Amino acid sequence: MRRTIPRWAAWASRWSAKPTLPIAGYARMYSVAPVRHETFGSVTPALLHKFASVLSVPQSSLLSTIPSDAKIWNTVDASELDGFNNDWMGKYKGHSICVVRPKSTEEVSNIMRICYENNIAVVPQGGNTGLVGGGVPVHDEVVLNLSSMNKIRSFDAVSGTLVCDAGAVLETLDNEVAQYGYMMPLDLGAKGSCHIGGNVATNAGGLRFLRYGSLHGTVLGLEVVLPDGRILPGLRTLRKDNTGLDLKQLFIGSEGSLGIITGVAIATPRRPNANNVAVFGVNSFEAVQKTFQMVRRHCSEILSAFEFLDHQSFDVVQTYSSMNLRDPFESRHPMYVLIETSGSNQEHDDAKLQALLEDLLESGVITDGVLAQDETQVKALWSLREGVPEALGHYGKVYKYDISMPIEKMYELVETLRARMVAKKLMPAPQEPGRVKAVCGYGHVGDGNLHINIVADAYDTEIEAAIEPFIYEWIQNVDGSISAEHGLGLMKAEKIGFSKDALSIQIMTDIKRVFDPKGLMNPYKYLPCT
């Protein structure tokens, strides 16, 4: 694979540098923490001794601020738990005094059994790369971090089936299977840090979704430790198995609310030999949709991404990206589309793309287009799209929304919000200074998934009140989703009603009770009642 854009690199460096980017200010927006459940037990020296008794190396696997009399566990300062208590954006801050990093499924099982017996609430934690506060504690829940379970258990080079620990890092797995000519069926900005178990638990979408589909289709089996410590042994590698309810599907996207995923079996597709990237300038969102249809017709089986950004996003990425990006066009366009193809034969893919470009230009659906000629240009074009979130962070304080809805409705919401900001005197005419600087739309339009980012000079209750609940109600009215790929976590647990009906929420709660009758798993999140 030629394209090796360091999607995560920029973020990773910010992470390690304890970023002071505006994004940290988010915490203010969601600062009212739910009240701690009275029924939950607390971490005590006695509990830590019990934990230590079931861990092979408690000196490194068990961290707590509670002093250990005989160095049985690793006694740490509270600040040493920051990386486990706080999310990477600094938006959510938990208060756990105990982190467990088990080395095996049996250790997870034993820890969970002890927690269950002692009514201890637990937060399963992967790479802690989430955006909705789902992977960090709210109060003093025990953090069960999977990073010490990161082995590949098996890989079948005939079928492309991978079986691995839940704590394996996505990019590491991708590199491993690459040796055999395969690739992971999902790709995210966070690939260098996120765990496959976290990907599954949050039903991660990302850049390859359009081509390789949902994890509901590619995950073949899961090993899960239930809240009471029992191990659900579902680590099958069968592509077809119609023997009873497909329980693994429940855990995909359950955000740690039902149990702890400890092992993942997943189907990996063939790695493509050829990659092409093109960016088009178009005049309207209607033209974006027409472009999508023509791209699907011409590229069909080789299409691997169809991304969109409006001129507001394009302007910001040009001006504020730290990557010093060059505008590949001679003039600005109202909207931009990026497409990527991935196939097994470069010559064939080039021919398909050539025919597409001619058709697009001749039909007048696009007004201009550039096609990457080499790996450097591939990276540069991808940076125009992938640099948007970082550039927005440099431009101002960002209110971020991750939505999905029928494609034809999608951009109407961006324009409606823009008009609303003007009507409320929050956003002036272009070039004039104002409290709201821009309303930007970009994202995975090929999947019906748009990121709407509202950039302001400062976080402000008036701005927030102008956006919410208006945006959620608007999405509800067009039968869209208020969280396309980021999940609910703590941020949107109480907002699920905008996307799901009361009966469905009730059934979700009933099913949660089947798995977690004591409500110990990742409490205060995901569902309103937990």
Added chain:
Amino acid sequence: MRRTIPRWAAWASRWSAKPTLPIAGYARMYSVAPVRHETFGSVTPALLHKFASVLSVPQSSLLSTIPSDAKIWNTVDASELDGFNNDWMGKYKGHSICVVRPKSTEEVSNIMRICYENNIAVVPQGGNTGLVGGGVPVHDEVVLNLSSMNKIRSFDAVSGTLVCDAGAVLETLDNEVAQYGYMMPLDLGAKGSCHIGGNVATNAGGLRFLRYGSLHGTVLGLEVVLPDGRILPGLRTLRKDNTGLDLKQLFIGSEGSLGIITGVAIATPRRPNANNVAVFGVNSFEAVQKTFQMVRRHCSEILSAFEFLDHQSFDVVQTYSSMNLRDPFESRHPMYVLIETSGSNQEHDDAKLQALLEDLLESGVITDGVLAQDETQVKALWSLREGVPEALGHYGKVYKYDISMPIEKMYELVETLRARMVAKKLMPAPQEPGRVKAVCGYGHVGDGNLHINIVADAYDTEIEAAIEPFIYEWIQNVDGSISAEHGLGLMKAEKIGFSKDALSIQIMTDIKRVFDPKGLMNPYKYLPCT
């Protein structure tokens, strides 16, 4: 799409002719019916009046052998309900005296509410094309047949999203979306009769699975009527929606045990412009696996089928098929592979296939190969594979098994069974007459799914005892599935333990109770305890 093999035609004619084919004899093998649940109510005139009161046209929607005083419902002879009581193979025979064919979701809802209030057990029924007795009553359950709900609700030609009633026939839907350049993401022999709702309820696999994946990935939303009549409104068309547990996944493959699917939203892929079919002769199952790897490498994104048959299957289809098939090779081979490609550009696909064929022949992985030159040859080659089940039926009495397991283990089971039949003196040396005539292996090897058929001169308890539980235990030992795509139904409800652990079965039962606390939905099937 050039290939239009009438896969279902042969079966359909047998159905309408009340077939006397040996397959009907299966009933003997599974003849011990479960005892009727005492708690279930019975259909009475009073109940029928209640049903009639909620149906818009009870004169045609409500069928019963109970006489109607004022022609309120359609009074029929018991024989007129045979098509609803008996499965198409004549293997399972129910004794319902009442069939309801609602015309809307609201009618389904009202009927279910009445059944719930009166403890009436219900069998949801689609096209009645199943193979495991899941779609017909066991005793006197009310048959709720979806055939009167067969409308397309909407189709979005930009995204390829189809929303339709559950009773729409798969082939009809495929023809509809074909007008817009799309295709259904699944294809079955039963396409001319099966309902999309039944496909979803049984998680149907079929011939396009290798390319377009599982229904767990392609189904976008479901509308379901719960056992108590409440409507679960999940008919969303979003490709991405991470707001809570993905409840629709539970219904996919639930075989009518949790509720009645009344509407389906599904993503349809682009219809290919080019199709190619080739058949290879190979020397061993190891060579089949090597062929699979090379085919995946060369054809990658255009591969749409990788099917297998052993020489026993090939001999039978050549000798006993009613289709008078021609052997495309000059000599017989130990094993055969059929591949199909589907792409957007004929020239490119031809080039890829040419390169594959040269590589396969030069490397000696295959010993011979033929490539269809026109539509007639495409059909003829497909018939070699698709004609196997029919030909086996003509050859003798068939014991059928539908299994999945790691590919490398797959053919070992066929050889083990063959050796076992010889060791037990049930199958003699080739050409000698014997009670077991052949042990044949064929199927969707690209999906890890093999059909094992044991052909005998007559059904015989000794032969059966030589196969079962041996075959199930063998599959269990290699962590395979005793039902890859056919489901459990009545046939394998008690056998689920060979493929699923006790904890998983317990959780399935608990989840069933959440939806169906009275156990009224499709009783005696799917799970051992229901």
